[in-house]
Structures are given as structure tokens and as C-alpha cells.
Amino acid sequence: MQALLAFLKKYFYWLLFLGLEAFSVMLLFWFNTYQASAWYTAANSVAGRVNGWYAEAVSYINLKQANTQLTAQNTYLQTQVAALREELDKVNRKEGINERSVRDSLKGYEMIHARVISNSLHKEKNYIVINKGEADGVKVDMGVVGGGGVVGIVFLTSSHYSLVLPVLHVKSNISCRVRHSQYFGSLQWTGGSTTTAYLYDIPRYARIGKGAFVETSGYSAIFPPGIFVGRVTEVSNAPDGLSLQLKVNLGTDFANLTDVDVVYTHHKAQVDGLYRKLDEFETKKK
Amino acid sequence: MNTIKHILLSLLILAVQVLVLNHVHIMGYAIPMLCIYPILLFPLETARWKVLLFSFAMGFLTDMFSNTPGLSSATFTLIGMIQPHLLGFFLPHEEESASSVWPSFSTLGGLTFTRYVLLATLIQSICFFVLESFSFSNYQHLAISAASSWALTSVFILAVESIRSGSSKDERK
Numbered sequence: 001m002q003a004l005l006a007f008l009k010k011y012f013y014w015l016l017f018l019g020l021e022a023f024s025v026m027l028l029f030w031f032n033t034y035q036a037s038a039w040y041t042a043a044n045s046v047a048g049r050v051n052g053w054y055a056e057a058v059s060y061i062n063l064k065q066a067n068t069q070l071t072a073q074n075t076y077l078q079t080q081v082a083a084l085r086e087e088l089d090k091v092n093r094k095e096g097i098n099e100r101s102v103r104d105s106l107k108g109y110e111m112i113h114a115r116v117i118s119n120s121l122h123k124e125k126n127y128i129v130i131n132k133g134e135a136d137g138v139k140v141d142m143g144v145v146g147g148g149g150v151v152g153i154v155f156l157t158s159s160h161y162s163l164v165l166p167v168l169h170v171k172s173n174i175s176c177r178v179r180h181s182q183y184f185g186s187l188q189w190t191g192g193s194t195t196t197a198y199l200y201d202i203p204r205y206a207r208i209g210k211g212a213f214v215e216t217s218g219y220s221a222i223f224p225p226g227i228f229v230g231r232v233t234e235v236s237n238a239p240d241g242l243s244l245q246l247k248v249n250l251g252t253d254f255a256n257l258t259d260v261d262v263v264y265t266h267h268k269a270q271v272d273g274l275y276r277k278l279d280e281f282e283t284k285k286k
Numbered sequence: 287m288n289t290i291k292h293i294l295l296s297l298l299i300l301a302v303q304v305l306v307l308n309h310v311h312i313m314g315y316a317i318p319m320l321c322i323y324p325i326l327l328f329p330l331e332t333a334r335w336k337v338l339l340f341s342f343a344m345g346f347l348t349d350m351f352s353n354t355p356g357l358s359s360a361t362f363t364l365i366g367m368i369q370p371h372l373l374g375f376f377l378p379h380e381e382e383s384a385s386s387v388w389p390s391f392s393t394l395g396g397l398t399f400t401r402y403v404l405l406a407t408l409i410q411s412i413c414f415f416v417l418e419s420f421s422f423s424n425y426q427h428l429a430i431s432a433a434s435s436w437a438l439t440s441v442f443i444l445a446v447e448s449i450r451s452g453s454s455k456d457e458r459k
Binding site for chain 1: 333334335338339342345349354355356357359360363364366367417420421
């Protein structure tokens with residue numbers, strides 16, 4: 001305390017000097033308009049500059065937050081754009097002849113619309129997963145049809161998803177016929193090109209030209225009869241020499257498959273029932 | 287010189303400043319500011335606060351009569367602050383009694399006192415005109431005003447000092 005007093009006593013004149021100068025400068029600014037305005041202008045410009053720096057610093061610090069917000073917004077907008085583009089595609093899509101004929105032949109059949117979730121093309125055993133399952137009424141052995149024609153057959157189901165065995169699977173075997181003739185055979189795929197498959201078991205005496213339509217026969221009740229499958233591009237002898245094999249250009253573009261329909265008919269149960277009876281009958285006979 | 291004489295001299299100089307010198311404005315630049323003279327006369331031993339208060343009072347009174355509030359007060363307070371340092375710089379250090387000396391031609395010697403006055407008035411002129419113009423945008427005008435006022439003030443102070451030292455010599459005779 002004494003040291004403080006001594007300090008004050010020793011340097012009192014400094015305080016006095018500063019006080020008197022402050023008072024003088026105050027008088028200067030109070031009573032002299034020129035100095036006052038010059039002072040306030042200078043003070044304002046200094047304050048403005050300092051405020052500007054401060055604002056810049058704050059905005060720089062906030063950039064991170066702004067960035068996060070922009071990213072979130074961007075993602076949101078992109079998903080919206082994707083959804084809208086899809087809607088637009090749906091509206092603009094031209095319905096081809098194939099599609100119309102497929103639609104015509106599906107009359108009387110029930111349909112469950114589904115979306116393709118995953119799809120493979122380049123294996124020997126390709127599978128397609130669709131987003132409808134047992135809960136939606138999908139059952140094993142129902143047919144799956146796309147805009148271009150036959151896609152495949154439901155192979156496994158879970159409650160909300162189903163696995164489809166497409167035409168592009170070496171074990172796939174769909175009963176097909178050539179339109180306007182009664183020759184039928186089985187459509188199989190041997191791997192390789194995703195746009196072609198072969199129709200086997202056509203009798204050698206059948207007269208079938210290039211460009212003939214291949215459609216489902218309806219014999220298995222998996223597919224209704226008359227659903228477009230593809231067109232014949234080549235007629236040749238089968239390796240066994242007893243039948244013809246038709247090279248079929250598939251109507252379905254498997255590389256670009258998004259929307260499909262699962263088709264089913266209540267007749268299938270009856271047909272299956274008959275087969276079951278047949279099996280029982282034959283086992284009894286033995 | 288004693289304190290009463292000093293105060294009387296100060297009042298006289300203040301009157302001359304206010305009544306005569308404030309109306310001198312040579313070429314629009316030079317203003318003689320004689321009021322600084324009594325401040326420079328304090329001996330080194332004077333308490334700092336006394337010098338400061340006296341300086342401020344002189345400045346304040348000058349301001350009141352010349353309608354420049356704060357301008358001379360600030361300038362003279364600054365001079366009052368640095369006056370002991372200036373004087374200490376010019377005083378011969380070897381003399382013990384130096385700190386009680388009232389500065390004048392006779393005590394400091396003509397040349398030393400002139401230097402002392404020149405340095406003090408230089409600082410005062412610069413300070414005064416910087417505060418008055420309050421910007422360096424018209425620095426030529428500022429420099430001319432400060433320089434001419436510095437010269438004029440110095441001449442006036444030295445003249446008054448020579449008159450005073452002459453009269454004190456006469457008194458001694």
C-alpha cells in the first residue's frame with residue numbers, strides 16, 4: 001500500500017499531465033467543429049475498418065458450417081433432381097409396339113409392379129433382385145415381365161424382396177412358341193451376349209423365317225400366352241441333328257431394366273393341382 | 287526572480303498575447319505565441335505538477351481569449367511536461383546549484399538559452415499546428431505555418447528576454 005502511495009506520489013505528474021491533455025483534447029473536440037468532424041470521421045473510418053475485419057473473420061470461421069449446410073442442401077437437391085427426372089422419363093416414355101402387345105396379352109392376369117434393385121449381366125448365372133416379396137403377394141414361380149417382354153421367373157422370395165431367375169441364366173428354361181404357328185420349344189441362354197438366347201426343340205420340318213416373333217406359349221401357366229420374347233435372327237440345325245435351333249434377339253434390354261411386373265393367374269393353382277394329381281397317380285401305378 | 291514576479295510577468299505577457307499578438311497573423315501563416323515564455327522560465331527544481339498546472343492555465347486562458355478551446359491548452363500542457371527535460375538537457379551538470387536557477391540569458395549564457403528557446407518553440411509550433419489542421423493532407427501549409435510561427439515566436443521571446451536581462455542588469459547597477 002505504501003509502495004503504491006509512493007508510486008502515485010512519484011508519478012502523480014504523469015496522471016496530471018494525461019488528465020490535463022485529455023481535458024484539452026476534449027475541449028478541442030467539443031468546441032471546434034472542424035477538429036470534431038475530422039476526429040469523428042477518422043474514428044468512424046477506423047471503427048468501420050475494424051468492424052470489417054471482424055466481420056470477415058467471423059464469416060471465415062462460419063465457412064465450415066456454411067459448407068456443411070451447402071453439402072446437405074446439395075444432396076437433397078440432387079435426390080430431388082433424380083426423382084423428378086425419373087418422373088419425367090415415365091411421362092415421356094414412348095410406348096412401343098412390343099409394350100402394347102405385352103400389355104394386351106396380360107389382360108386377365110394380375111400384376112404386381114416392382115422395381116429392380118440389383119441386376120447382373122456378365123455371369124453365367126445372373127440374378128435380378130426386385131423390391132416386392134411375399135408381403136406384396138409375390139410367390140415362387142411367378143413370371144416377371146418388363147416393358148420389352150419376358151424377364152424371368154421368381155426363384156426365391158423373402159418378405160419384401162424377391163430373387164428372379166432371368167432369361168439370362170443358363171438354367172433358365174421358358175416354354176415359348178413361334179407366333180402364328182403352333183411350334184413350341186424351350187428358350188435357353190448359353191451365356192455370352194445379353195441380347196440373344198436360343199429356342200430349342202423346334203421340329204426340323206417347321207418353316208420358320210428370320211424375323212418371326214417368339215412369344216410365350218402359356219403352357220406352363222407361369223406366363224400368359226402371347227407375351228413377346230424376341231425375334232428370330234438365325235435358323236440352324238441343333239447339334240443333335242433332330243431339331244432346329246432358333247437364335248432369338250431378346251426384346252428385353254437387361255442392361256437397362258428398372259421397372260418390372262410380376263404376373264400371376266389364379267389358374268396356375270389349378271394347373272399345379274392337376275400336375276400334383278398326375279404325380280400321385282403315377283406313383284400309385286408303380 | 288521570484289514567484290510573484292514570475293506571475294506578474296505571466297499576466298503581462300498574457301495580456302500582450304491576447305490584446306496584441308493574437309491579431310498578428312503575418313501572411314496568413316505566422317502567429318507569435320509569446321505565452322510559452324513564462325513556462326520556459328521555471329527552474330529545474332520546481333514541482334512537476336506546478337509547472338503542469340501553470341502551463342495548462344496559461345493555455346486555457348489564451349484559448350478563452352482567442353476562441354480556440356483546447357488548442358493552446360493541449361500544446362502548453364505538453365510543453366509544461368517536457369520543459370524540465372529540455373532545461374536539464376541544456377543546464378551545465380557540474381554545478382550543484384543549477385537546479386534552482388531561473389533560466390535566462392545571464393544564467394544559461396546567451397547561446398544556450400537561445401538553443402533552449404528554439405527547441406521548445408519548435409516543439410510547440412509543430413504541436414499547435416498539427417492539432418489545428420488535424421490532418422497532414424495540406425502538409426505544405428502546415429509546414430509553412432509551423433516554421434514561420436516558430437521563427438516569429440522565437441524572435442519575440444528572445445527580444446523580451448533581452449529586454450528583461452537588460453533591465454535586471456540596470457537594476458543591479
